[in-house]
Amino acid sequence: MTGNVKIVINGDTYELPVVVGTEGETAIDIGRLRQMTGLIALDPGYANTGSCKSSITFMDGEKGILRYRGIPVEELAEHSSFIETSYLLINGVLPTKEQLNQVSMLFNDHSLVHEDMQIFYQNFPRGSHPMGILSSMVNALRSFYPELQTIEEEINITVTRLLSKVRTMAAMSYKISRGHKVVYPRPDLSYCANFLNMMFDTPVRPYDIDEDLVKALNTFWILHADHEQNCSTSAVRLVGSGRVNLYAAISAGIAALWGPLHGGANQAVIEMLSEIQEDGGNYQRAIARAKDKKDPFRLMGFGHRVYKAYDPRAKIIKKMCDQVLLKLKIADPLLDLAKELEEAALKDDYFIEYNLYPNVDFYSGIVLRAMGIPTNMFTVMFAIGRLPGWIAQWKESIDDPDWKLSRPRQIYTGSGKKRYTPMDER
Numbered sequence: 001m002t003g004n005v006k007i008v009i010n011g012d013t014y015e016l017p018v019v020v021g022t023e024g025e026t027a028i029d030i031g032r033l034r035q036m037t038g039l040i041a042l043d044p045g046y047a048n049t050g051s052c053k054s055s056i057t058f059m060d061g062e063k064g065i066l067r068y069r070g071i072p073v074e075e076l077a078e079h080s081s082f083i084e085t086s087y088l089l090i091n092g093v094l095p096t097k098e099q100l101n102q103v104s105m106l107f108n109d110h111s112l113v114h115e116d117m118q119i120f121y122q123n124f125p126r127g128s129h130p131m132g133i134l135s136s137m138v139n140a141l142r143s144f145y146p147e148l149q150t151i152e153e154e155i156n157i158t159v160t161r162l163l164s165k166v167r168t169m170a171a172m173s174y175k176i177s178r179g180h181k182v183v184y185p186r187p188d189l190s191y192c193a194n195f196l197n198m199m200f201d202t203p204v205r206p207y208d209i210d211e212d213l214v215k216a217l218n219t220f221w222i223l224h225a226d227h228e229q230n231c232s233t234s235a236v237r238l239v240g241s242g243r244v245n246l247y248a249a250i251s252a253g254i255a256a257l258w259g260p261l262h263g264g265a266n267q268a269v270i271e272m273l274s275e276i277q278e279d280g281g282n283y284q285r286a287i288a289r290a291k292d293k294k295d296p297f298r299l300m301g302f303g304h305r306v307y308k309a310y311d312p313r314a315k316i317i318k319k320m321c322d323q324v325l326l327k328l329k330i331a332d333p334l335l336d337l338a339k340e341l342e343e344a345a346l347k348d349d350y351f352i353e354y355n356l357y358p359n360v361d362f363y364s365g366i367v368l369r370a371m372g373i374p375t376n377m378f379t380v381m382f383a384i385g386r387l388p389g390w391i392a393q394w395k396e397s398i399d400d401p402d403w404k405l406s407r408p409r410q411i412y413t414g415s416g417k418k419r420y421t422p423m424d425e426r
């Protein structure tokens, strides 16, 4: 579809332009709707609203397609590393060997976290959720690393700092929460190997780096690296649109990701599967509850706003689950339960009618569990993976010639004008 769309209001015709993307996605540009007609568009949850034009990620929910800068996520998961994919997302092209080496060196230079930040970690109350801690600490980075002289330097160094330090901060937070000595990053290790080493190396049991696990972690993070205008990315763009610093915008993204309907679903899936297991493995009861409209229970790790077919990321993670468990010689009863639950749900009329398929979070917790990541850190793992996507989207938004402060409108449904009632008359 090209050209214009005509809308008729009270007999008057207005023409609104149609915008077409490179993959044929079409939209009506309503940028001047209110000026022309006095009306606004109402779209709760923005289900039909394109908030920007973007050249980063393409998704086709009906066909189960996901591509970063045009490259299918399946190819990246198989051949790329998380750092290479991050470069691709942020810079728009795959790096040369020299560029990749340069990035790795920069990551090493910026991998340490200011020692004073450890005091904060030590003083969060026990039981604080790691996502709340991460969001606060990323925001606090601005105080430790004040603004640099030039905009270019500020952006480049801040991006490098975030990508490198957030991984150190996550591992540091885990070590401190266990009362263990913090393990520092090592320049001889790759990004993912370094993270695993910082998490699991101890003075009494040196961590043995397993290249298969390193590959699995690379794949896990690649699959989470971007997902166009989802809740947390929109939060980063919206908060960033006020021209706040990047640390604050990313901190907002982390807070948005925490929710169980979004990134928090990976933790919620394992909790749900564990409850079903305690209930004697009665997954049919969980399916029945998910279908019952009077019960708020939902099958966690199922359904997606955009995918109305199998989530391509879930396909890869499901396969990875089998490989990782086999390699580590782990028999996880939750994996068997997850497979039985998936099979039953996919045959069920309700799930067929609503196009509910497993999403990325359905199997990811099982892989993370096998790696030794504690359940309450699953969403932190998602956040580390999503960081390059948030950064790429933020960068695109600040360079966008159509940039505007994000400020939706509303339809007011409250009381009409009324007089203030003094206290003794109420």
Ligand code: CMC
Residues within 6 Å of the ligand: 227, 230, 260, 261, 262, 263, 265, 290, 291, 297, 298, 299, 300, 301, 302, 303, 304, 305, 306, 354, 356, 359, 360, 361
């Ligand atoms: N179990 C049972 N019913 C469901 C589910 C589910 N997992 N997901 C959607 N539905 C039903 C829902 O009850 C509603 O029914 P009705 O129209 O009769 O009221 C209908 O499907 C549409 O639901 P919705 O919430 O309006 O649709 P949405 O497109 O906003 O839903 C979702 C997307 C992810 C919020 C939802 O599928 C869900 O809550 N899933 C469980 C949580 C989850 O796994 N989240 C991770 C998403 S993937 C990771 C990420 O990128 O964030």
